Amino acid sequence: MFGAAKALRDAGVLGLNERNANYIMRLNERRFYPRVDDKVLTKKISLAAGMAVPELYGVIDHQGDVRKFPEIVENLESFVVKPAAGSGGDGILVVTGRSTRKRDSFRLASGLLISTDEILHHLSNIVGGQYSLSGNPDKALIEYCVRFDPVFAEVSYQGVPDVRVIVYRGYPVMSMVRLPTRASDGKANLHQGAVGTGVDMGHGKTLIGVLGNEVVDEHPDTGALIAGLQIPGWEQILESSARAHEVTELGYLGVDIVIDRDLGPLILEMNARPGLNIQIANNTGLRSRLKRIDEIYNPADDPATRARIAQREFAV
Ligand SMILES: Nc1ncnc2c1ncn2[C@@H]1O[C@H](COP(=O)(O)OP(=O)(O)O)[C@@H](O)[C@H]1O
Numbered sequence: 001m002f003g004a005a006k007a008l009r010d011a012g013v014l015g016l017n018e019r020n021a022n023y024i025m026r027l028n029e030r031r032f033y034p035r036v037d038d039k040v041l042t043k044k045i046s047l048a049a050g051m052a053v054p055e056l057y058g059v060i061d062h063q064g065d066v067r068k069f070p071e072i073v074e075n076l077e078s079f080v081v082k083p084a085a086g087s088g089g090d091g092i093l094v095v096t097g098r099s100t101r102k103r104d105s106f107r108l109a110s111g112l113l114i115s116t117d118e119i120l121h122h123l124s125n126i127v128g129g130q131y132s133l134s135g136n137p138d139k140a141l142i143e144y145c146v147r148f149d150p151v152f153a154e155v156s157y158q159g160v161p162d163v164r165v166i167v168y169r170g171y172p173v174m175s176m177v178r179l180p181t182r183a184s185d186g187k188a189n190l191h192q193g194a195v196g197t198g199v200d201m202g203h204g205k206t207l208i209g210v211l212g213n214e215v216v217d218e219h220p221d222t223g224a225l226i227a228g229l230q231i232p233g234w235e236q237i238l239e240s241s242a243r244a245h246e247v248t249e250l251g252y253l254g255v256d257i258v259i260d261r262d263l264g265p266l267i268l269e270m271n272a273r274p275g276l277n278i279q280i281a282n283n284t285g286l287r288s289r290l291k292r293i294d295e296i297y298n299p300a301d302d303p304a305t306r307a308r309i310a311q312r313e314f315a316v
């Protein structure tokens with residue numbers, strides 16, 4: 001093994017091969033993947049389990065239905081368009097308003113205007129599978145545009161931050177808050193240029209951040225400090241994430257939650273192959289936390305208990 005890789009391993013950092021072989025392949029049954037790989041289905045099963053999600057305004061699943069878009073958004077000022085099988089923030093349009101002069105022109109999170117024709121074209125690309133992992137034909141969702149909690153106002157640039165929680169065998173083990181930047185155009189995905197910050201699992205407070213591979217302590221656009229922010233509704237976030245285990249039946253899971261200023265925490269989506277950068281943002285490896293859960297695992301623990309255990313075990 002190369003020196004750098006060995007040093008990371010010794011620090012308890014989980015690598016891609018180990019994640020895939022020891023956790024994802026062992027704990028995530030392929031037949032359950034559609035529950036997280038199709039955002040329409042994720043919404044449906046989450047709602048059925050009593051979890052709050054951003055309201056679905058419409059689904060477009062055929063080229064012939066793309067023209068229904070203006071009707072779906074007729075009475076809406078803001079909404080989000082996204083591919084059901086997308087990932088990494090690709091293909092998502094965060095529409096925050098309409099042009100004051102032309103009602104059929106929309107304003108994106110970045111402030112740029114986009115015409116109805118351009119959105120129709122984009123919808124057609126989504127349905128054609130341009131953003132789906134497999135390249136197969138996809139569906140486009142049109143959903144409620146979350147208005148984020150003011151606690152994040154100083155550390156978000158024109159977009160909605162999200163809270164990612166890694167859930168192992170039903171127990172939350174690590175979390176990060178992702179903050180949109182000028183570069184990420186309204187999206188909180190790290191590879192779109194968002195900042196990731198670690199989270200103290202005990203109290204739900206943000207720690208230092210990473211931008212790319214650099215450690216940062218201020219937001220690159222607003223200059224505000226990113227550590228020490230209290231995530232609102234932290235216990236509820238942990239409990240909902242824990243419950244996502246029952247909802248998906250996946251043993252290794254990333255849950256993305258957004259906090260609406262009026263509606264509270266909402267489940268945005270879930271991932272069966274969550275990224276490993278969360279370890280950099282937390283300056284901590286996942287391996288020892290996963291091992292700890294293996295030691296204390298108790299199938300009788302309900303989601304609320306598992307959330308409390310996460311707080312107790314992984315407080316910083
Ligand atoms: N309904 C929404 N309201 C506001 N922002 C959203 C909404 N849906 C997605 N976003 C933004 O886009 C990002 C990526 O969305 P997500 O549904 O997690 O898709 P992906 O699978 O591409 O990561 C979110 O982290 C958030 O910043």
Ligand SMILES: [Mg+2]
Pocket residue numbers: 088089189256269
């Ligand atoms: Mg996501």
